[in-house]
Amino acid sequence: MSTAAAARITGLETYDVRFPTSRELDGSDAMNPDPDYSAAYLVLRTDAGDGLEGHGFTFTIGRGNDVQVAAIEALRPYVLGRPVAELCADPASLSRALVGDSQLRWLGPEKGVMHMAVGAVLNAVWDLAAKRAGLPLWRLLAQAEPEWLVSQVDFRYLSDALTPERALELLRKGRPGARERTAELLRTGYPAYTTSPGWLGYDDAKLTRLAQQAVADGFTQIKLKVGADLADDVRRLRTARAAVGPGVRIAIDANQRWDVAQAVEWTNALAEFDPYWIEEPTSPDDVLGHAAVRRAVAPVRVATGEHVHNRIVFKQLLQAGAIDVLQLDAARVGGVNENLAILLLAAEFGVPVCPHAGGVGLCELVQHLSMFDYVALSGTVEDRTIEYVDHLHQHFTDPVVIADGHYTAPTSPGFSATVHRTSIDTYRYPHGTYWAEELNT
Amino acid sequence: MSTAAAARITGLETYDVRFPTSRELDGSDAMNPDPDYSAAYLVLRTDAGDGLEGHGFTFTIGRGNDVQVAAIEALRPYVLGRPVAELCADPASLSRALVGDSQLRWLGPEKGVMHMAVGAVLNAVWDLAAKRAGLPLWRLLAQAEPEWLVSQVDFRYLSDALTPERALELLRKGRPGARERTAELLRTGYPAYTTSPGWLGYDDAKLTRLAQQAVADGFTQIKLKVGADLADDVRRLRTARAAVGPGVRIAIDANQRWDVAQAVEWTNALAEFDPYWIEEPTSPDDVLGHAAVRRAVAPVRVATGEHVHNRIVFKQLLQAGAIDVLQLDAARVGGVNENLAILLLAAEFGVPVCPHAGGVGLCELVQHLSMFDYVALSGTVEDRTIEYVDHLHQHFTDPVVIADGHYTAPTSPGFSATVHRTSIDTYRYPHGTYWAEELNT
Structure with a gap:
């Protein structure tokens, strides 16, 4: 256990979890006749000593859930050792590291298995951040400063439709009430x-x-x-x-x-x-x-x-x-x-x-x-x-x-x-x- | 070994191959400063007794090549046991099985790691088909009947721009000379x-x-x-x-x-x-x-x-x-x-x-x-x-x-x-x- 301020991410565990939903025809549609609803699931652990973990997952419908788990596993080196307080104060720092990694990027870019793995890990970080803040995530976001929210967004490839300045304006307008x-x-x-x-x-x-x-x-x-x-x-x-x-x-x-x-x-x-x-x-x-x-x-x-x-x-x-x-x-x-x-x-x-x-x-x-x-x-x-x-x-x-x-x-x-x-x-x-x-x- | 007519796909081997190209700055560009050119590589084996194999791969630039290999591995059950002659006569049958699999489809659809894995396996089948025909692939394709070529194409989501009928017309027009x-x-x-x-x-x-x-x-x-x-x-x-x-x-x-x-x-x-x-x-x-x-x-x-x-x-x-x-x-x-x-x-x-x-x-x-x-x-x-x-x-x-x-x-x-x-x-x-x-x- 380390002092709270120096706490780091010490573990990323993955689980291939599959529910046998195809037995019931729950979830059947024109493209997906027999889904087994599944989660490529992960848990982030820290040495903060507060017992808090970050949980996240990709949803899949069965086969291939193992590939999704492998993709999450591939992100472990980017996460382990990160200082928890810094990471939770700025999840975008990890987002940039994962989305921007030039080699992983080739596998998308920003799409499919690898991108969903990135999303699962980031969502786990947000889960941990909200737990550490003692807030449900929606309240953490709703109480955050507009400037900070804008800092959490990657505007690459968006600027012809939305700039950081305009995003800030929208968030400020959204605040009253x-x-x-x-x-x-x-x-x-x-x-x-x-x-x-x-x-x-x-x-x-x-x-x-x-x-x-x-x-x-x-x-x-x-x-x-x-x-x-x-x-x-x-x-x-x-x-x-x-x-x-x-x-x-x-x-x-x-x-x-x-x-x-x-x-x-x-x-x-x-x-x-x-x-x-x-x-x-x-x-x-x-x-x-x-x-x-x-x-x-x-x-x-x-x-x-x-x-x-x-x-x-x-x-x-x-x-x-x-x-x-x-x-x-x-x-x-x-x-x-x-x-x-x-x-x-x-x-x-x-x-x-x-x-x-x-x-x-x-x-x-x-x-x-x-x-x-x-x-x-x-x-x-x-x-x-x-x-x-x-x-x-x-x-x-x-x-x-x-x-x-x-x-x-x-x-x-x-x-x-x-x-x-x-x-x-x-x-x-x-x-x-x-x-x-x-x-x- | 089986008789040629009854031959089946008996093996799919995968290899995570990485070349250390980043040592030379070969391949460096504005998004990819240090690629290690890599291949998630596969070999299809048969029991035809002719020594012919199908080779295929996904190209990546390093990290994540293992995830790509895992995705190819996930396709093994779709390939093993297929009759070789039928498969090589109609690679589209495997294309439909892979692209159309409802559960795997969720991981794309038709994009990223899973889709590239599908492509690698299909390309290995085409390699095998061309070897069995004794032709370089370009000649196999160029000599094929337009009707057969059209049968190899999935027109789903294309019909507002290209129909099978129009494709046939284009191929027939391309034939003279x-x-x-x-x-x-x-x-x-x-x-x-x-x-x-x-x-x-x-x-x-x-x-x-x-x-x-x-x-x-x-x-x-x-x-x-x-x-x-x-x-x-x-x-x-x-x-x-x-x-x-x-x-x-x-x-x-x-x-x-x-x-x-x-x-x-x-x-x-x-x-x-x-x-x-x-x-x-x-x-x-x-x-x-x-x-x-x-x-x-x-x-x-x-x-x-x-x-x-x-x-x-x-x-x-x-x-x-x-x-x-x-x-x-x-x-x-x-x-x-x-x-x-x-x-x-x-x-x-x-x-x-x-x-x-x-x-x-x-x-x-x-x-x-x-x-x-x-x-x-x-x-x-x-x-x-x-x-x-x-x-x-x-x-x-x-x-x-x-x-x-x-x-x-x-x-x-x-x-x-x-x-x-x-x-x-x-x-x-x-x-x-x-x-x-x-x-x-």
Whole structure:
């Protein structure tokens, strides 16, 4: 143990954790028929003697989780030995070291496995920073000085859309009323919508039952997966609309299933059921394709983002007028630092952020980003809502709490990223107790 | 050993091979000051009893090569046991299995570490297919039926720019005269340009000497790295222009160093030296940024592609009028299959392809793609040239041969991807003989 001021990062442990969700068809959609929701999980340890750890992870859907773990392992030398106080006071210093490493950069740049590994490590640092500050991450961010927040953002490749000066202006403008919004947030929470009724693997009776349950639970928006079969989608959307009535928003999600023309045709064929947005109509890389779809399906909104790999693609989606709804993901990009850039871009272009969640722990993470955005940047929850899926929360020590269709604001220190030790021991692949038994039979 | 018809893929071996190029400042540029050129290398074995193997690799610049190897390892179950004859007759079947795997897809989709691993495995299959056919890959492709070539392309997300029908048309149009062009190619080779004089780490005397040598060696285009310091670039470009005279093209390459405005300003500041193209002026993800740069720096051409991660981004670069020169890379995207798509897109938009090469083995691979394009698709070498860097060719069993500024057409069967066994044994990291000694001292 060292004195607190001299404490350093002394350990980075990784775990390949896989939950056997494919057994239940939870999470099935047009592109992902049998996901095993998984986390390439890491724990940062220090010698501060305060017992605090930083937890972070990349979400995957099964195979390849080991590759993601290998990528996180590759970052160990960049993290071990760093002074904890300095690191937590300036996570951007590590962000620069990881994103800017010339050799690792070749493996992206800033995309895919390596970039998600960078994001997992940075998110673990933010978790540790918030725990050390004794604050939930959203409050740490909301209370931070605008100048410091700007210092945490990498503006490279953004300056044609957003400069540090303009970002500072946005953050300063977002400040008045923060105290009142914090109180409001603690009172009523942040609006959520639910995808639980809408997986492709569910039959119509289950869809109806879950959709009605969602409304009864206070949700004002649900989401249905579409894109496998048009006749099925027409029937399912009719069923859902009948179940929830005209006043509840129904978003639809194609999970990248279509080319541009097919996206337009299919979405318009479902328009009579008044879908609120069409999500991931085509490749997440296709900025121009999304713009073309958006022009052709209005007034149905276009939403995307869960697979958008960095701030540069988000910048272009906004510049091209390609999206009505920006769906950031907490674990796809370069951690909180890059998500600050993305929130600032959305604010600059006046596009609402409705984060992607579900999977393993994405709800837990992303609520902090939206709550910061509400309190200290956009200042509104209008047309903003966080995805909610009722999966796997029991494995987290500080799980999300949904009340009356809202995320309850977390109050425990940290980024809500910590998984129970028993869950790790059970679901580590392939030697955890669950998998050892499953793979033996 | 099995009968030839029943032969299967029986092994996939991987090697982490790293060459200590940073010792020499070869390969230094504004983003990559100290690369150790590396290959995540693989060998496919069969039980056909003919001694033929498929070799493939991802090129990296050092750290992270182990992550790339892990990604290739993750693909082993998709490859082992496949019937060799079927696989080589239809590499697209494996491409679909790898690119379309729903769980692996989450790690991209179609980008970064996982996608490059897919590309390495597919390229190894193409190497094996060409060896079994007794043809260099360029001839296998150039002799193939247009219908079959179209069957090897994944048109998903391309149909707003290129359909299978249109691709077939382009290939049929490319056919007449193929015999004459093959003869011409075997006689004179394919035009090359050289980057060897232009690395940032070289002083002016070395730059002058190498630039003059390049002209003496028959090259009509050289390339200089720029983007670290404008005053230096002005001096280096003046030096290079003085060395080669007005008749030799000088391309400049910023390796993604700039934001949009800076790219415009810097390029225009170098315009007096008549640069032929500006390469990678900004992020490879920034389609709209490249388009903005192109509009502002004409008549200097804009070139990019070595870090463009898939056909969907190339499609948009072409749709947006963002590039004058398309620089495909043989080992960044999903193998020969995806590069066929990219060549077809370039042909459809009438944009010349000047592939990225250098590194480890990229020259060896990419010559086959350009030669196929010349013989059977674009039908021309006008404004087309393949990058050449005089690095590490001695490690290949069938190295490129440059004569009078041209790539000599390869005649050995395969994709020219095979590295000498002794080179692997020497440069395997960290236990090869070179590294074992280096890391001990």
